[in-house]
Amino acid sequence: MVGWLSLPPSLKRQVEAGNYLTLGAQYDVEILRDRWGVPHIYGNSDADTAFGLAYAHAEDDFATIQDVILATRGQLAAERGISAAKTDYLVAWMGVWEAVEAGYAALPQSTRAVAEAYADGINLYAARNPGTASRYLLPVRGEDLIAGFTFKTPMFYGFDAVLGELLSAEAPLELARDGEAALSWVPCQHLPIGSQGIAVAPARSDDGATRLLINSHQPLTGPVAWYEARLHSEEGWNVAGSTFPGAPAIIHGHNAKVGWANTVNKPDLVDIYQLELNPQNPGQYRLDGEWRDFEVREAQILVRLLGPLHWTFKRDIKLAEHGPVMETEHGSYALRWAGMGEIRTLDFLLGINKAQNRQEFEQALKMQAMPSINYVYADANGEIGHYYNAQFPNRIEGWDWNKVLPGDRSELIWEGYRTFEAMPRTVNPQTGLVYNANNPPFQATDGDDDPRLVDFPPSMGIESVVTNRALQVEALYGADARISAAEFERYKYDFRYHPDSYQMRALQGWLAAQNGVELTGEQRSAIELLRNWGGATDAGNRAAALAVLTLAPVQDENSEHVAQEKLSAAFERAVADLQQFYGRVDVPFGEVNRHVRGSFSLPLNGGPDTLRAVYGGPLNDSGRFENRAGDSYVMFVEWDAAGQVSSRAVHNFGSATLDKTSPHYADQVPLFVEEKVRPVPFQRAVLESQVSRRYRP
Known part of the structure; x- marks a missing residue:
């Protein structure tokens, strides 16, 4: 990567521009936009479909996708200026590209083909719309998309917040509550954003159906805002749901046989080690009674100043045995976190996209390639489950891993993660109800077959806060012995606080x-x-x-x-x-x-x-909350008694993310406000009657 990036942007564009414009001929894919502008991508191969997804998403939100890619590369400051330099430095500090370059060739060829085809979709759009593309963007490569997951997935369990707390002026004996945000562009989890996923089995519904609520709470705009799509290939990729800019797969949704909802979980997955430096040699730290030399690599960050003027900022990054080192006003600290160097996340997502039953879904989870995130599961066979998924470090017991650890003891430098079998999960509970609303996994059903806290060691760092939404799920869904389709939907829009919240x-x-x-x-x-x-x-x-x-x-x-x-x-x-x-x-x-x-x-x-989550504060200059996060993409999935799937959904705004002139910029707003959803045309025969645009990129 470094060799290509060292070329002048003008030369890159001259070398590559001609090839980009012919990319569409390499892929057999058709995009059908439904009456709401939602893209339904039909490709011959998985790669064809990924190419179409990228092109369609770029039509609706190219600027955000471009920012995501530049941030992942550590090049955002070259485009945005000094305000983005911290983000670029963090990419280098986390070793994102060292991990990708070391492991990309070992990924399955099918996964690399999807990533590279998605990259080609972005390249084609950028070549056709040169006035919108940064001179630093082309070419987008498959590695860029893989690196995006390596960089961003730890942020969902709060890695960025831990860094911010570490950079606080106070010595973090028990991490300071407030601190400087470590990221200037990737959204820190400042809003108390939640999510909920709920599933009921046939025995709990009034008509023998299996039902699933997909209701992640995200910012309504930006790099982790939901984008709806329907994907189909002749190689078995057949899924509907939503995804993020720069993600070549559906992140939550359903196929014909299984569906899944994501909610954020935040176990303690980051460890901070206070290092003792050699007073005679600051390039050394103590470990097991000996002085060790830091490994050092250099971060080079290109920063835009004024107009065409740029400046390359250089800074050394120290590496201890534990991980990269942060040097602060109150000492030097090494960090170790779940997801360090993880590059298999897209492979995992493709696995759950294609799973046809619980066993195949669990097989994907057993990869342990997603650092965190709860999964609420349902399928055509009437099986349901909740998985408190995370890469739980193999820590030794007897230490308080929530606090800063001594950096001079090698037994505290964990290697690897606990197996899938150690994961708290609730599968096919007797009551036929599972849920998660960012609550602990020991509260996942209204019966007695949840996991038990005593069976999980403290070193796993499982969270303990019970949300209002979890209490309301128990009070509404839990109190209903036979849940109808109408009740399943109505309870989701509850707007009350529980007396015990x-x-x-x-x-x-x-x-x-x-x-x-x-x-x-x-x-x-x-x-x-x-x-x-x-x-x-x-x-x-x-x-x-x-x-x-x-x-x-x-x-x-x-x-x-x-x-x-x-x-x-x-x-x-x-x-x-x-x-x-x-x-x-x-x-x-x-x-x-x-x-x-x-x-x-x-x-x-x-x-x-x-449960009707709205995060809009503080008051603006007009004395109002402007809804910024919470309920965004909402989807109800149902398998009837015969196992036939159907779904209904709504987006907070519409499919046209940035184009204010598009009829789909805000066409779903009235539905969203009125707490209504629209049918998702999962079958092509149904879709054909409502196609608003049909084309091949």
Whole structure:
């Protein structure tokens, strides 16, 4: 890669441009856009289909795909300037390209063919639209797409947040809560973004059907926003669902036989080691009583300054036995994390895309190529399951792995991961219900056959926070002995906080502490409004805006244990802001909580950590929440009693991500706001009656 990148961009374009424009002739693929603009890709081979997916996605969101690729290469600062330099440095620091270059040739040829065909789809689009392409983009290669997973997947369990905390000015004896964001472009998990997946078996449904809810909560725009597609090849790839920019497979969705939903899980998968440096030689660190030399590699980052002016920033990266080293104001630390050097993620995704039953789905999970992510599973045979998937490090017991570890003991440098058999999972529970809403795996069904906490060692670092959404799943789905299709859908759009949620417990505790506190007249009225609030966040609720604003510190910390002073300050700001913008505190929530796209600005039900998840705060200059994350792509999948699949879905905006002139820029907004979904034409015969555009790239 380095040799090609060292060529002047103008020479690269001269050498390659002619070849790009002929790429379409190499692939046998047809793209059919349905009435909503969603691309249905029909290719002869898997590679043909991947080529079509890339081209269709580029038509709708080329700029984001390009940014994803440049960031993955560590070239974003060359295009964006100094603000992106930290991202480029992190790519180098993580050793992304060392891993890809060492292992790419060993990937299955079929996986490399998919990655390379997807790259060709981007190359063709860029060649046909040269005014939109960065001079640093071409050529896109299969390695770029593989490297994207190596770089981004650790971020989903919070790797970026750990780095930010490490860079805090405080010495992280137990990591500081606040710190500088380690990434300037890849989205850090600042929003308390959740997800939910729910499945019911035939015995739990009222008509013998198997049902699956796919409901990941992501930012509504950007590099990890959902893009819907339908993929079909004559080699057995036959799947519908959604994916991310730069990802050559469906990330969550269904095929004819199986379906799966993703939710974020955040076990402790990062270890930090404080190093003792040799006072006589800063190029050495102590390990097992001896001084060891750091390995050193150089990061070279090209940074755009003004106009055509660029500057190459060079910095050494030190490597200890544990992993790469961060040098901070309070010491030097080596890091080791799940997913270090992992390049098989696309191979895994293709495996689950093509799985035809639970055994094949589990066979893909056994690869242990996805560093984290829960999977809620259902299939045509009526089997369901929840898998608390992660690469759990082979740590020794007896240490608190949540804290910074001594860097001078080699027994703490773990190698490899626990096997699939060690993974907490709930498969075919007796009650016929499984779910996950970012809660611990010990709460995965409404019966007694969940995994037991005592069976899993502390070194696995399994999370413990119970979300409001998990409590509401139990209260709604769990209380229904025979769940109909209508109930399965209606429960998903619940907008309430459970009385036992940490949000409601925190609020009640704070309200109790306000007895006897000196308040203004406006504040006393607001307190009474909160006392009478039932925990609902529907658009007509007159206490929800005040409550959501007051509870912002609780939501930020995902805990009821928040200093009373923080809640009091949030309450005072909420009262003042609502008075300023609306002249009262009992404003209907829908006036504040808005879904905005193009010419649309519509009221929404839902709030943070409700099943109808909406994350829109803080208030903007107009005194409103503009929905930014949460419910985005929602899909309901069903296998009837005969095992025939059907699905319905909705996107938060539409298939045209960036083109404001497209009819599909915001055409799904009314459906999304009204909590409705549309049929997904999974069978080509059904699709043919609603094709809006048909073409071959």
